[in-house]
Amino acid sequence: MNKFTQNLLLILFPFYPLWAWVLTFFTNKNIAVFVNILALPIALSLFMKSTKRLPNYLIFFLLFTIYHLSSIFINNLISRDTNWVYAVLSDPNLLACALLIIVENTTFDLKFINKMNRHIFLIVLISLVVSLIQITNPLFFFNMNQNGDDWGLGYINENRNFSIYSWVDYHTLGITFPFLIAILLSQYSTANRNFKVFLIIVSGILVSFLSRYRFMMISALVVCLQPIFMSKKNLLNKLSLLFLFLSCIFLAGFVAEKSGYKISEVIDNRILEKGGDFASARARITSYDVFMLKFPEHPLFGVGPSTRQDVIALLNDEAPIIHVGYLSYLYYYGILGSLLFFISLGLILKKAWDVGVKYKFWGSFFGVVTFCVANIVFVYFNFSEMGFVLALLYIKYFDSKPSSSQIPQVVRIN
DSSP states (O other), X not given: OHHHHHHHHHHHSSOHHHHHHHXXXXXXXXXXXXXXXXXXXXXXXXXXXXXXXXXXXXXXXXXXXXXXXXXXXXXXXXXXXXXXXXXXXXXXXXXXXXXXXXXXXXXOOHHHHHHXXXXXXXXXXXXXXXXXXXXXXXXXXXXXXXXXXXXXXXXXXXXXXXXTGGGTOTTHHHHHHHHHHHHHHHHHHHTTOHHHHHHHHHHHHHHHHHHTOHHHHHHHHHHHTHHHHHOOOOHHHHHXXXXXXXXXXXXXXXXXXXXXXXHHHHIIIIISOTTSOOHHHHHHHHHHHHHHXXXXXXXXXXXXXXXXXXXXXXXXXXXXXXXXXXXXXXHHHHHHHHHHHHHHHHHHHHHHHHHHHHHOOOHHHHHHHHHHHHTTTSOOOOTTSHHHHHHHHHHHHHHTSOTTOOSOOOOOOO
């Protein structure tokens, strides 16, 4: 079974967006349904056979998922154009539980990690190529049906670039891609593969700026500085890494400008909002005000994972939801449900930190930090995201090493 689950994860991740495209093309259904149908029996079998206790973070997340599904049923939040079975099978929290149970009950070795490194590097390069093509052809490999044509056209009109990730969700690029860059940099910089580190940083900067997501641009810059922040090399080596980083920024800007993409306009319009009405900042302030008004009505159990019409009306059309992830979850699930989730997230962050301290692998920690920061400016606490699952997969690999291990054998990267 261990070899089977290893191969399953190697095939499924990190090519998840491409599989989503294939399934959408042939079935027009959400990939989560198919993966859940595949993963749930495997996860249940592994769970029943395992003699090991599940890690604490997963216990809390399982309890949260039960709470989440119960809240949907109790508050009758299933859409009328679907059925209960499809709604459950397409639920991202249930999918995350299945995938993480599989990860936690699979043993990963160096050979597997080497293959996964190569797969992640390949998908990053594919992401870069598709993003560059989308500069001149925005509809190339873009999923117009993810949330309806209006959403898709709205993003296209804003000149947003989703690379290969719109086939999963419009938020997937912003959440998953920083994880991929963080993991690769942690692995490749350790192996002193400077040319590949150069390609990774260029890819991270270009793809993030082409996306026009503010939080993703900031996340990419932070994770790209990871080798400098976490390295124990001498000052001269750190300065050379800084020079490499600045060279990557210059090259990325040069490539973008030559392709007809004005990075200066992105900085002015999307980051600084020069000449704008600061709608984005206003939406967060309004969300806070509305939360303070409505949260006390259902503080313990919440209202269920759906924004009610009275709240939407108070938001003044600035956002369809309370646009701060932590506040939105408190509104949805109340103190009880949110506490289960936030404890799980905190335990994951601690595990990632412990692995970083012990094995000098900081990729998962930087990825989880960007995930936590991103949800300050929007709502997408999705543990089934490809990047998040991969981060926990790498944590499992390093955390399973004998306690006597120091820094593990340098990963061979071809």
